[in-house]
Amino acid sequence: MDNYVLRGADKGLNVRIFAAKTTNMVEKARKIHNTTPLASAALGRSLTAGAIMGLMLKGEKDKLTLQIKGDGPINSIVIVANSKGITKGYVSNPSVDLPLNEKGKLDVSKAVGEGKLTVIKDLNLKEPYVGKSNLVNGEIAEDLTAYFTYSEQQPSAVALGVLVDRDYSIMASGGFILQVMPNAEDEVLSTIENNLRNVSNISKLISIGKEPEDIINMVLDGLDPIIFEKKEIDYKCDCSKDRLEKALIAIGEKDLREILEEDKKAELTCHFCNTSYTFDEKDLKDILKRVKA
Numbered sequence: 001m002d003n004y005v006l007r008g009a010d011k012g013l014n015v016r017i018f019a020a021k022t023t024n025m026v027e028k029a030r031k032i033h034n035t036t037p038l039a040s041a042a043l044g045r046s047l048t049a050g051a052i053m054g055l056m057l058k059g060e061k062d063k064l065t066l067q068i069k070g071d072g073p074i075n076s077i078v079i080v081a082n083s084k085g086i087t088k089g090y091v092s093n094p095s096v097d098l099p100l101n102e103k104g105k106l107d108v109s110k111a112v113g114e115g116k117l118t119v120i121k122d123l124n125l126k127e128p129y130v131g132k133s134n135l136v137n138g139e140i141a142e143d144l145t146a147y148f149t150y151s152e153q154q155p156s157a158v159a160l161g162v163l164v165d166r167d168y169s170i171m172a173s174g175g176f177i178l179q180v181m182p183n184a185e186d187e188v189l190s191t192i193e194n195n196l197r198n199v200s201n202i203s204k205l206i207s208i209g210k211e212p213e214d215i216i217n218m219v220l221d222g223l224d225p226i227i228f229e230k231k232e233i234d235y236k237c238d239c240s241k242d243r244l245e246k247a248l249i250a251i252g253e254k255d256l257r258e259i260l261e262e263d264k265k266a267e268l269t270c271h272f273c274n275t276s277y278t279f280d281e282k283d284l285k286d287i288l289k290r291v292k293a
């Protein structure tokens with residue numbers, strides 16, 4: 001398995017942890033979207049979190065959308081993931097570029113800016129679950145920590161990291177989400193707090209060959225970690241001409257008629273994989289017929 005998520009816990013079940021390696025998945029996304037290093041870092045961190053959060057869903061057909069919308073130049077980040085480990089995503093501005101921050105790192109915080117984080121969980125019920133929180137600093141990991149704590153009342157620790165090589169390819173990417181169970185012992189939590197100091201640079205750890213197993217062992221050092229499950233994850237888009245047609249129908253009869261008269265065709269591009277679909281005159285006429293009916 002190239003890219004995977006491990007689900008584990010300490011022996012006393014005070015916390016649960018999901019640790020992921022996503023280097024290849026993020027590289028795939030980088031190639032599709034032709035992202036700058038800064039956009040790769042923002043997209044890669046979000047993809048890692050999204051993939052993990054998708055696996056947290058219980059139902060076969062459950063789906064999760066993670067949306068980060070700030071006032072910075074990257075504009076917005078959208079990730080869609082399911083409970084089977086399939087993830088896709090995009091950033092509105094893949095060519096965003098800013099000077100490194102004062103620590104000499106890619107300035108994801110400034111690229112994202114101030115705004116909101118929204119999580120939509122489609123659990124195949126009548127209405128989807130929608131949770132929102134304010135962005136803390138736009139670095140994504142801290143924003144998600146705040147989301148879990150305030151919106152889901154679930155105290156958590158989130159670490160996400162992407163290391164970009166000189167040729168802009170992804171050298172390392174991964175992260176973890178740790179969640180505190182109700183009635184967790186204070187002693188266990190302070191042990192973890194100490195351990196977390198050694199795991200602050202997650203992309204560096206992955207770049208030197210550490211695997212999710214090693215990361216869980218480091219975070220839960222001294223607490224007899226257990227691994228429950230290993231799940232493969234991947235970047236894949238499930239778009240089709242049919243699905244894009246729905247977007248075309250949604251623009252309404254008047255605009256469709258205008259496109260048909262002026263351009264005689266429409267070209268729609270999938271945000272997630274950049275595949276283009278062309279609807280010719282006959283397609284458009286068929287669609288119009290159905291809109292009227």
Ligand SMILES: [Zn+2]
Pocket residue numbers: 237238239240270271272273274275
């Ligand atoms: Zn697509």
